[in-house]
Protein backbone atom coordinates (compact mmCIF):
# COMPACT_ATOMS: atom_id res chain seq x y z
CA UNK A 141 0.00 0.00 0.00
CA UNK A 142 1.61 3.30 -1.11
CA UNK A 143 1.96 6.23 1.30
CA UNK A 144 -0.68 8.91 0.71
CA UNK A 145 0.88 12.25 -0.17
CA UNK A 146 -0.52 15.63 -1.11
CA UNK A 147 0.71 18.71 -2.92
CA UNK A 148 0.93 20.59 0.42
CA UNK A 149 3.30 18.02 2.03
CA UNK A 150 5.61 18.26 -0.93
CA UNK A 151 6.36 21.99 -0.67
CA UNK A 152 8.05 21.61 2.75
CA UNK A 153 10.03 18.53 1.75
CA UNK A 154 11.21 20.24 -1.46
CA UNK A 155 12.44 23.21 0.53
CA UNK A 156 14.32 20.92 2.97
CA UNK A 157 16.03 19.03 0.16
CA UNK A 158 16.72 21.95 -2.16
CA UNK A 159 20.49 21.84 -1.65
CA UNK A 160 20.85 18.21 -0.59
CA UNK A 161 23.16 15.75 -2.34
CA UNK A 162 21.69 13.14 -4.67
CA UNK A 163 22.34 10.41 -2.10
CA UNK A 164 20.58 12.35 0.67
CA UNK A 165 17.61 13.01 -1.60
CA UNK A 166 17.35 9.32 -2.49
CA UNK A 167 17.56 8.20 1.14
CA UNK A 168 14.98 10.74 2.32
CA UNK A 169 12.56 9.91 -0.49
CA UNK A 170 12.79 6.17 0.08
CA UNK A 171 12.40 6.62 3.86
CA UNK A 172 9.42 8.95 3.51
CA UNK A 173 7.56 7.43 0.58
CA UNK A 174 8.25 3.71 0.45
CA UNK A 175 6.48 1.50 -0.21
CA UNK A 176 5.36 3.13 -3.40
CA UNK A 177 8.62 4.50 -4.79
CA UNK A 178 9.19 3.94 -8.51
CA UNK A 179 12.49 4.60 -10.30
CA UNK A 180 12.25 5.07 -14.05
CA UNK A 181 15.40 3.99 -15.83
CA UNK A 182 15.57 4.07 -19.62
CA UNK A 183 18.89 2.18 -19.72
CA UNK A 184 19.62 4.63 -22.53
CA UNK A 185 21.28 7.51 -20.68
CA UNK A 186 23.80 7.31 -17.83
CA UNK A 187 21.75 9.27 -15.23
CA UNK A 188 19.32 6.47 -14.43
CA UNK A 189 22.22 4.04 -14.14
CA UNK A 190 23.97 6.32 -11.63
CA UNK A 191 20.76 6.46 -9.56
CA UNK A 192 20.48 2.65 -9.53
CA UNK A 193 24.14 2.40 -8.46
CA UNK A 194 23.61 4.93 -5.66
CA UNK A 195 20.49 3.13 -4.40
CA UNK A 196 22.38 -0.19 -4.43
CA UNK A 197 25.33 1.27 -2.48
CA UNK A 198 22.89 2.49 0.22
CA UNK A 199 21.03 -0.86 0.29
CA UNK A 200 17.86 0.86 -0.87
CA UNK A 201 17.34 -0.97 -4.15
CA UNK A 202 15.07 -3.61 -2.64
CA UNK A 203 12.73 -0.88 -1.33
CA UNK A 204 11.94 0.60 -4.74
CA UNK A 205 10.59 -0.61 -8.07
CA UNK A 206 12.96 0.03 -10.96
CA UNK A 207 11.01 0.04 -14.21
CA UNK A 208 11.47 0.80 -17.90
CA UNK A 209 9.17 1.47 -20.81
CA UNK A 210 9.64 -1.27 -23.38
CA UNK A 211 8.33 0.44 -26.50
CA UNK A 212 9.22 -2.57 -28.66
CA UNK A 213 11.66 -0.26 -30.45
CA UNK A 214 14.58 -0.06 -28.03
CA UNK A 215 18.14 -0.55 -29.26
CA UNK A 216 19.57 -4.00 -28.54
CA UNK A 217 22.42 -2.21 -26.70
CA UNK A 218 19.79 -0.81 -24.32
CA UNK A 219 18.51 -4.28 -23.46
CA UNK A 220 22.10 -5.45 -23.04
CA UNK A 221 22.97 -2.77 -20.48
CA UNK A 222 19.74 -3.49 -18.60
CA UNK A 223 20.67 -7.17 -18.36
CA UNK A 224 24.19 -6.27 -17.24
CA UNK A 225 22.81 -3.92 -14.55
CA UNK A 226 20.35 -6.59 -13.34
CA UNK A 227 23.14 -9.17 -13.02
CA UNK A 228 25.53 -6.78 -11.31
CA UNK A 229 23.12 -5.30 -8.75
CA UNK A 230 20.82 -8.33 -8.30
CA UNK A 231 17.45 -6.83 -9.21
CA UNK A 232 14.88 -7.20 -11.96
CA UNK A 233 13.66 -4.12 -13.82
CA UNK A 234 9.92 -4.25 -14.47
CA UNK A 235 8.90 -3.71 -18.11
CA UNK A 236 5.77 -1.74 -18.95
CA UNK A 237 4.61 -2.23 -22.52
CA UNK A 238 2.08 -0.58 -24.84
CA UNK A 239 -1.37 -2.09 -25.32
CA UNK A 240 -0.78 -2.15 -29.08
CA UNK A 241 1.89 -4.31 -30.70
CA UNK A 242 3.83 -2.63 -33.52
CA UNK A 243 1.69 -4.52 -36.05
CA UNK A 244 -1.55 -3.45 -34.37
CA UNK A 245 -0.34 0.16 -34.27
CA UNK A 246 0.53 0.05 -37.99
CA UNK A 247 -2.80 -1.49 -38.80
CA UNK A 248 -4.76 1.13 -36.82
CA UNK A 249 -2.65 4.24 -37.47
CA UNK A 250 -0.51 3.40 -40.50
CA UNK A 251 3.17 2.57 -40.90
CA UNK A 252 5.92 4.62 -39.26
CA UNK A 253 3.60 6.61 -37.00
CA UNK A 254 6.74 7.97 -35.26
CA UNK A 255 7.63 9.76 -38.50
CA UNK A 256 4.21 11.31 -39.08
CA UNK A 257 2.81 11.88 -35.61
CA UNK A 258 5.44 11.24 -32.91
CA UNK A 259 3.21 12.69 -30.18
CA UNK A 260 0.59 10.06 -30.88
CA UNK A 261 3.23 7.33 -31.09
CA UNK A 262 4.84 8.39 -27.78
CA UNK A 263 1.38 8.61 -26.26
CA UNK A 264 0.71 4.97 -27.14
CA UNK A 265 4.17 3.51 -26.56
CA UNK A 266 5.50 5.59 -23.65
CA UNK A 267 2.97 7.79 -21.87
CA UNK A 268 0.18 5.21 -21.46
CA UNK A 269 2.60 2.53 -20.14
CA UNK A 270 4.09 5.15 -17.78
CA UNK A 271 0.61 5.88 -16.40
CA UNK A 272 0.30 2.17 -15.72
CA UNK A 273 3.77 2.06 -14.09
CA UNK A 274 2.97 4.92 -11.71
CA UNK A 275 -0.55 3.81 -10.83
CA UNK A 276 -0.73 3.54 -7.03
CA UNK A 277 2.80 4.91 -6.51
CA UNK A 278 3.68 7.82 -4.16
CA UNK A 279 7.00 8.96 -5.60
CA UNK A 280 8.66 8.80 -9.00
CA UNK A 281 12.44 9.10 -9.17
CA UNK A 282 13.83 10.20 -12.54
CA UNK A 283 17.24 10.99 -14.02
CA UNK A 284 16.13 14.39 -15.38
CA UNK A 285 18.88 17.06 -15.21
CA UNK A 286 18.87 20.81 -15.80
CA UNK A 287 21.74 20.70 -18.29
CA UNK A 288 20.00 18.31 -20.70
CA UNK A 289 17.87 20.87 -22.56
CA UNK A 290 16.40 24.36 -22.29
CA UNK A 291 13.06 22.85 -21.32
CA UNK A 292 14.65 21.07 -18.34
CA UNK A 293 16.64 24.06 -17.08
CA UNK A 294 14.31 24.78 -14.14
CA UNK A 295 13.92 21.19 -12.93
CA UNK A 296 13.28 21.19 -9.15
CA UNK A 297 14.71 18.55 -6.83
CA UNK A 298 11.21 17.43 -5.97
CA UNK A 299 7.72 18.65 -6.87
CA UNK A 300 4.12 17.57 -6.95
CA UNK A 301 3.34 16.18 -10.39
CA UNK A 302 -0.35 16.71 -11.07
CA UNK A 303 -0.30 14.71 -14.26
CA UNK A 304 0.60 11.45 -12.54
CA UNK A 305 -0.66 12.42 -9.06
CA UNK A 306 2.56 11.86 -7.11
CA UNK A 307 5.87 13.37 -6.06
CA UNK A 308 8.35 13.59 -8.91
CA UNK A 309 11.97 13.54 -7.77
CA UNK A 310 15.07 14.50 -9.76
CA UNK A 311 18.06 13.81 -7.46
CA UNK A 312 20.63 14.60 -10.19
CA UNK A 313 18.90 17.88 -11.16
CA UNK A 314 22.12 19.94 -10.64
CA UNK A 315 24.62 17.41 -12.01
CA UNK A 316 26.47 18.13 -15.25
CA UNK A 317 27.10 15.61 -18.01
CA UNK A 318 30.79 15.62 -16.96
CA UNK A 319 29.92 14.86 -13.34
CA UNK A 320 27.69 11.95 -14.36
CA UNK A 321 30.42 10.41 -16.50
CA UNK A 322 33.01 10.98 -13.77
CA UNK A 323 30.75 9.02 -11.39
CA UNK A 324 30.26 6.24 -13.98
CA UNK A 325 34.03 5.88 -14.46
CA UNK A 326 34.87 6.11 -10.76
CA UNK A 327 32.31 3.49 -9.75
CA UNK A 328 32.59 1.40 -12.93
CA UNK A 329 28.86 1.60 -13.60
CA UNK A 330 27.83 -0.23 -16.81
CA UNK A 331 26.66 2.10 -19.58
CA UNK A 332 25.14 1.97 -23.04
CA UNK A 333 27.88 1.41 -25.64
CA UNK A 334 26.06 3.62 -28.16
CA UNK A 335 27.28 6.66 -26.20
CA UNK A 336 30.71 5.88 -27.65
CA UNK A 337 29.18 5.95 -31.13
CA UNK A 338 27.98 9.57 -30.98
CA UNK A 339 24.60 9.22 -29.26
CA UNK A 340 24.50 11.20 -25.98
CA UNK A 341 20.73 10.62 -25.66
CA UNK A 342 19.01 7.40 -26.66
CA UNK A 343 15.35 6.65 -27.20
CA UNK A 344 13.78 4.38 -29.79
CA UNK A 345 15.70 2.82 -32.66
CA UNK A 346 13.82 4.82 -35.32
CA UNK A 347 14.19 8.28 -36.86
CA UNK A 348 13.48 9.54 -33.32
CA UNK A 349 17.14 9.00 -32.29
CA UNK A 350 19.95 10.38 -34.43
CA UNK A 351 23.40 11.71 -33.60
CA UNK A 352 23.41 15.43 -32.72
CA UNK A 353 25.75 17.71 -34.65
CA UNK A 354 28.83 19.09 -32.92
CA UNK A 355 27.89 21.89 -30.50
CA UNK A 356 24.21 20.92 -30.31
CA UNK A 357 22.48 20.11 -27.01
CA UNK A 358 22.54 16.58 -25.59
CA UNK A 359 18.97 15.90 -26.72
CA UNK A 360 19.17 17.62 -30.11
CA UNK A 361 19.18 14.27 -31.90
CA UNK A 362 15.77 13.32 -30.57
CA UNK A 363 12.77 13.76 -32.92
CA UNK A 364 14.90 15.66 -35.46
CA UNK A 365 12.67 17.65 -37.82
CA UNK A 366 9.73 17.79 -35.41
CA UNK A 367 8.73 20.53 -32.99
CA UNK A 368 9.05 18.03 -30.13
CA UNK A 369 11.60 17.88 -27.35
CA UNK A 370 10.02 15.50 -24.83
CA UNK A 371 8.25 12.17 -25.16
CA UNK A 372 5.44 13.42 -22.92
CA UNK A 373 6.71 12.11 -19.58
CA UNK A 374 8.67 15.17 -18.50
CA UNK A 375 6.59 18.04 -19.89
CA UNK A 376 6.01 19.27 -16.33
CA UNK A 377 8.17 19.22 -13.16
Ligand code: SF4
Pocket residue numbers: 211213253254257258259261262263265266343344346348371
Ligand atom coordinates in the same frame (compact mmCIF):
# COMPACT_ATOMS: atom_id res chain seq x y z
S1 SF4 B 1 10.39 7.88 -29.35
FE1 SF4 B 1 9.60 7.71 -31.46
S2 SF4 B 1 9.26 5.52 -31.86
FE2 SF4 B 1 9.55 5.81 -29.63
S3 SF4 B 1 7.49 5.96 -28.81
FE3 SF4 B 1 8.18 8.08 -29.22
S4 SF4 B 1 7.57 8.57 -31.35
FE4 SF4 B 1 7.36 6.33 -31.05
